[in-house]
Amino acid sequence: MQENPRPTRAEASDVANAVFDGTDATMLSGESANGDYPVESVATMNRIDIKAENDLSVDGHAVHNFDTSDVTEAVAAAVARTASNLHVKTIVAATASGHTARMISKYRPNADILAVTFDERTQRGLMINWGVYPVIDTAPASTDDMFALAKKRVVEEGLAEKGDTILVTAGVPVGTKGTTNIMRVMRIN
Numbered sequence: 001m002q003e004n005p006r007p008t009r010a011e012a013s014d015v016a017n018a019v020f021d022g023t024d025a026t027m028l029s030g031e032s033a034n035g036d037y038p039v040e041s042v043a044t045m046n047r048i049d050i051k052a053e054n055d056l057s058v059d060g061h062a063v064h065n066f067d068t069s070d071v072t073e074a075v076a077a078a079v080a081r082t083a084s085n086l087h088v089k090t091i092v093a094a095t096a097s098g099h100t101a102r103m104i105s106k107y108r109p110n111a112d113i114l115a116v117t118f119d120e121r122t123q124r125g126l127m128i129n130w131g132v133y134p135v136i137d138t139a140p141a142s143t144d145d146m147f148a149l150a151k152k153r154v155v156e157e158g159l160a161e162k163g164d165t166i167l168v169t170a171g172v173p174v175g176t177k178g179t180t181n182i183m184r185v186m187r188i189n
Contacts, residue, residue: 001044002035012048019052021108024130024179070179072103079183080107086167086185090114090159092150096124096177098134104169106127111167112159118174124131133157139174145183146170151188162186 001007009013018026028050084092090112093101101115113132117123118139122124126134135153140146150168154160166186171179 001031001037001041002090005037005040007044007048014113015045015048018053019049022108024105025128030047031073052167072100072178074184075180076100076103077107079167080109081157082183082185083167087163088167088185090154090166091162092116092154092155092166092168094140094146094150094168094174095122095126095180098126098129100169100171101126101134101188102129113153114150114159116153141174143154143170143172143174146174147184147186151186155188158186162188170183 004035010099015026026045028041028045028115032038035041036171056150079091079093082088082147088109088111091109093104095101096118098115101113101117103161104113108130115123115126115132115134116137117126120135120136122140123134126132135157137153140149147168150166153162154164154166154188160166164187165189168182168184168186170182172181
């Protein structure tokens with residue numbers, strides 16, 4: 001689309017297939033930097049992205065197989081399925097490294113993903129992931145503190161309100177990388 005206001009069939013297919021493959025972000029370079037139709041290129045890519053996302057499965061992403069030897073992957077798949085089945089408003093992922101939130105995002109759940117992390121670098125890294133709203137907080141001392149923090153932060157961030165169902169995933173011991181092993185369904189009261 002550098003020289004034409006409409007994409008070729010190949011350009012449109014490339015963008016749509018990137019979405020179908022689970023890409024978190026699509027971008028333009030030459031088309032918007034020095035093309036003849038930068039605004040039209042961005043608008044066209046946006047339309048293709050939205051149409052492709054709407055054509056994904058009900059759960060948002062056609063990823064049905066996962067590495068069953070990876071606990072975080074198994075929990076993430078279960079979280080996404082449970083969120084869809086129970087019409088969960090928000091998923092809260094306590095994540096030291098960001099891996100848990102990324103794994104959940106991969107399944108394109110029909111719920112917002114609030115990634116509560118304790119590290120600014122992890123927060124910044126999560127900003128590009130599909131459906132993830134990363135926030136920084138103080139690491140909780142226990143799982144009970146983590147569940148209380150999850151309820152507090154979803155309300156503060158405007159991602160849930162009284163009566164909404166949320167799903168929280170974390171790991172024991174709390175704040176330790178690579179320990180995601182808990183999924184809990186909670187109601188905001």
